[in-house]
Amino acid sequence: MCRLIDAQPYLAGNVGSGSPEELRDWIEYCNLPSGSTLSDERATNGSPEPFRVRYWGVGNENWGCGGAMTPAEYSDLFRRFSVFLHEFGGTQPFLVACGPRNNDPDWSRGVMDGFKGRRRLPDGFAMHYYSRGKDPATSFTVEDMQEQLSSFALIEQAVIQQRALLDSYDGGAKIGLIVDEWGVWDRILPEEAQRYGALWQQSTMRSAVAAGLGLNLFNRQADKLTMCNIAQMVNVLQSVLLTDGPLGRNCIRTTTYYAYLLFKPHRSKTAVRVETGDSSALGLSVSASRQAKEIVVSLVNPHHDADLTVECSLRGVTVKQGTARILHDADFNSYNSFDNPSRIVPRDHPVTVEASMVHIEMPRLSVATAVLQTG
Numbered sequence: 001m002c003r004l005i006d007a008q009p010y011l012a013g014n015v016g017s018g019s020p021e022e023l024r025d026w027i028e029y030c031n032l033p034s035g036s037t038l039s040d041e042r043a044t045n046g047s048p049e050p051f052r053v054r055y056w057g058v059g060n061e062n063w064g065c066g067g068a069m070t071p072a073e074y075s076d077l078f079r080r081f082s083v084f085l086h087e088f089g090g091t092q093p094f095l096v097a098c099g100p101r102n103n104d105p106d107w108s109r110g111v112m113d114g115f116k117g118r119r120r121l122p123d124g125f126a127m128h129y130y131s132r133g134k135d136p137a138t139s140f141t142v143e144d145m146q147e148q149l150s151s152f153a154l155i156e157q158a159v160i161q162q163r164a165l166l167d168s169y170d171g172g173a174k175i176g177l178i179v180d181e182w183g184v185w186d187r188i189l190p191e192e193a194q195r196y197g198a199l200w201q202q203s204t205m206r207s208a209v210a211a212g213l214g215l216n217l218f219n220r221q222a223d224k225l226t227m228c229n230i231a232q233m234v235n236v237l238q239s240v241l242l243t244d245g246p247l248g249r250n251c252i253r254t255t256t257y258y259a260y261l262l263f264k265p266h267r268s269k270t271a272v273r274v275e276t277g278d279s280s281a282l283g284l285s286v287s288a289s290r291q292a293k294e295i296v297v298s299l300v301n302p303h304h305d306a307d308l309t310v311e312c313s314l315r316g317v318t319v320k321q322g323t324a325r326i327l328h329d330a331d332f333n334s335y336n337s338f339d340n341p342s343r344i345v346p347r348d349h350p351v352t353v354e355a356s357m358v359h360i361e362m363p364r365l366s367v368a369t370a371v372l373q374t375g
Contacts, residue, residue, distance in 0.1 A: 017067075030042070031050050034048075058078050058082065071108075078114075082122075096178060103129070122175055123176060137201050138202050179218070180227065203335060209365055211238065219287030220273075242254055250338050266287075272289060
């Protein structure tokens with residue numbers, strides 16, 4: 001699948017109940033081209049070419065379900081495991097240590113203290129931050145939606161503070177901060193879990209707004225982050241696809257899929273700094289990026305009761321023309337269903353450019369991206 005979509009795989013090794021030997025063997029199985037029992041087994045299983053997996057999580061959520069460890073216990077295990085995790089077939093593993101749940105400085109300091117004086121530091125440090133919801137996905141109240149969406153300001157604060165914490169340690173600036181699990185985690189209905197499986201969750205217009213808020217903050221803090229990931233792709237939590245029926249023959253794109261699609265024009269561009277007149281948790285959210293004579297601006301209006309007229313000033317450039325796409329539904333509990341898979345899809349949206357000014361209407365509960373050509 002990674003080859004089909006031109007993505008890099010990222011695998012998490014078992015530190016809670018596994019061994020260094022087991023994880024070392026997985027790296028050999030995936031990456032050694034040929035000449036060993038494990039590489040031959042991979043070829044027999046249908047993959048003569050190595051997978052060349054670079055990114056390896058040394059454990060996962062070891063503060064909780066990954067072992068209920070203390071920071072000192074985990075840092076000791078990371079040091080022990082990392083001794084045996086080395087290059088096979090020319091692919092040097094990028095080792096990711098288990099970072100905090102939410103913005104927990106005690107975990108991060110405890111783990112980093114355990115690395116003092118050691119030559120081998122993690123290449124990455126992975127934070128998990130879910131935006132929990134009190135209601136089932138399709139029946140949120142306004143108050144609970146506002147509380148959930150407000151959490152994205154806390155995630156941005158966590159990125160800033162965790163980056164500063166890592167930088168305060170000798171060699172810490174070389175450790176990449178990663179957010180590899182995030183998104184909305186709503187209350188799961190037992191009947192849906194019984195029918196579709198554990199943690200099955202519908203994605204609504206609220207979910208799309210949440211995705212836009214998260215992707216915008218990652219763009220804004222790009223200088224502090226090495227990687228951000230969608231952890232659940234199909235059916236589970238805030239996934240981009242939902243399936244039903246034998247072998248998943250019924251498959252639909254969720255609102256989250258389309259929110260991600262709107263941010264695709266940012267790929268390979270350089271993030272630029274943005275400023276807005278409202279720094280509140282539920283204010284207009286903006287991010288931008290640039291490459292050559294193209295600027296991409298993404299906007300999110302998280303208000304359920306206020307349409308916004310946005311005037312955007314681009315300093316130092318002149319805009320010749322622009323196009324925009326928008327994802328919008330005034331009902332924040334609306335969603336794409338198996339019966340109506342295209343209720344919420346991106347549509348062309350008017351954008352007006354005038355010299356260095358860009359004008360765009362942002363209806364309530366909307367995510368939009370404008371692609372601008374400059375002179």
